[in-house]
Amino acid sequence: MSNSLYTIKVNEHDAEKASNSYLMSMVAIMAGLGLPLFNLIATFIFYMANRKESYYVRWHCTQALLSQLLLVLTNGVGFAWLMSILFGGNVFNNHFFAYLAMLLAINLTEFIATIITAIKTRKGGHIEWWFLGALTHLLVQAPQPDQEETFVA
Amino acid sequence: MKKLIFQLAVMLLIMAAIWAFFTQIDFVKILRPQQKLEQGEKKLGELLLNVYKMQSERIDDPLNDAYLNSILEPLFDANDIDPQSISIYILRSDAVNAFALPGRNVVLLSGLIDFVDGPEELIAIIAHEIAHLEADHVMRKLRREIGITALLSLVSGNYNLDLMREIASLIATNSYSRVLENEADKLALDYMYAAEIDPMALVKVFMLFAESFGSVPQQLQWISTHPQSVDRADRLEMLLAAKPSKSYRTFDRQEWKQFKTRLQAFNP
Numbered sequence: 131m132s133n134s135l136y137t138i139k140v141n142e143h144d145a146e147k148a149s150n151s152y153l154m155s156m157v158a159i160m161a162g163l164g165l166p167l168f169n170l171i172a173t174f175i176f177y178m179a180n181r182k183e184s185y186y187v188r189w190h191c192t193q194a195l196l197s198q199l200l201l202v203l204t205n206g207v208g209f210a211w212l213m214s215i216l217f218g219g220n221v222f223n224n225h226f227f228a229y230l231a232m233l234l235a236i237n238l239t240e241f242i243a244t245i246i247t248a249i250k251t252r253k254g255g256h257i258e259w260w261f262l263g264a265l266t267h268l269l270v271q272a273p274q275p276d277q278e279e280t281f282v283a
Numbered sequence: 284m285k286k287l288i289f290q291l292a293v294m295l296l297i298m299a300a301i302w303a304f305f306t307q308i309d310f311v312k313i314l315r316p317q318q319k320l321e322q323g324e325k326k327l328g329e330l331l332l333n334v335y336k337m338q339s340e341r342i343d344d345p346l347n348d349a350y351l352n353s354i355l356e357p358l359f360d361a362n363d364i365d366p367q368s369i370s371i372y373i374l375r376s377d378a379v380n381a382f383a384l385p386g387r388n389v390v391l392l393s394g395l396i397d398f399v400d401g402p403e404e405l406i407a408i409i410a411h412e413i414a415h416l417e418a419d420h421v422m423r424k425l426r427r428e429i430g431i432t433a434l435l436s437l438v439s440g441n442y443n444l445d446l447m448r449e450i451a452s453l454i455a456t457n458s459y460s461r462v463l464e465n466e467a468d469k470l471a472l473d474y475m476y477a478a479e480i481d482p483m484a485l486v487k488v489f490m491l492f493a494e495s496f497g498s499v500p501q502q503l504q505w506i507s508t509h510p511q512s513v514d515r516a517d518r519l520e521m522l523l524a525a526k527p528s529k530s531y532r533t534f535d536r537q538e539w540k541q542f543k544t545r546l547q548a549f550n551p
Binding site: 217219221235 | 284286291294303308309311320431
């Protein structure tokens with residue numbers, strides 16, 4: 131995670147929205163929907179609802195959505211692998227269990243990073259995740275210099 | 284963009300490194316998933332067998348068991364199948380059927396033994412059911428049709444008799460998918476060929492069932508669980524034609540007749 135790229139003027143409303151985008155996946159877990167797919171759906175709904183908000187909010191909604199997308203993809207591979215064992219001809223082996231252990235590590239890291247980012251953004255801070263931050267910059271259109279929202283390097 | 288690709292590459296490398304690190308741990312030895320699965324299957328097999336025994340009397344005759352073991356010995360030996368790992372049960376029933384059960388059990392109904400002409404055909408049917416066991420078709424079918432949660436609750440003792448009856452009926456009367464049946468056919472053919480038991484017996488079984496279907500459809504359950512018999516017989520003939528010809532062992536017809544007579548006369 132990185133937080134040194136921008137100094138962003140963030141108002142209270144934006145900070146709350148950005149923080150909530152990360153909290154959406156937590157809300158889904160707390161609601162008993164532990165499957166990453168529900169977290170993805172929750173963050174996607176939140177992203178859709180806030181895509182007209184400020185750059186700061188859109189940026190963090192996108193990063194939160196991408197983080198859940200990454201989790202769904204990696205967990206999906208594990209799920210497909212398990213299904214191939216249960217319904218196909220594959221067997222349980224050390225590679226499969228190692229992948230599950232790796233998934234646990236990724237999910238735990240993502241969970242902790244989500245909490246830290248939610249707290250930081252709530253205070254108006256900015257955290258860019260490794261790779262996902264760069265990808266978010268590519269996907270979210272930055273505002274023009276003459277627009278109200280400004281970024282100070 | 285360069286930064287993005289670099290970070291993606293580093294992230295994938297880290298994930299690969301974590302995965303490689305965890306592969307150093309022998310999870311299979313620690314967790315023993317295969318043994319646990321086998322224990323669960325064995326328990327499920329016992330539960331299902333009890334349901335069948337409630338419906339049909341078991342023909343438990345040491346002489347018949349010895350005869351079955353003797354005709355199946357070449358099949359087991361030639362294909363490295365541990366005969367101790369497979370239990371074969373004969374149940375009295377007019378239905379012409381045989382099926383594999385979880386826990387490496389095979390059930391033969393006496394109607395089927397009456398129906399077939401010789402030991403080679405009986406071996407062919409048993410080889411086909413053993414192929415379903417060896418290829419894990421039975422559990423794959425149950426997982427697909429009953430669900431993993433239901434199976435787990437069954438083996439943990441949380442079951443009722445109606446559900447067990449339903450599963451027992453599913454196994455005895457529902458067919459496997461065409462892909463699994465073809466796989467079992469081919470395996471059975473290979474088993475018989477390796478054991479020098481005429482694989483044409485399997486073709487004959489399918490033809491016999493196809494010809495007889497319609498005359499006694501109520502009792503010919505094996506044909507309903509093994510559809511497209513003529514097509515399968517043709518396919519097996521083609522597979523067999525591709526193999527080098529060899530001479531096959533013969534079985535004593537007198538012993539076969541005695542076996543059938545003992546079955547009919549069995550009175551516990």
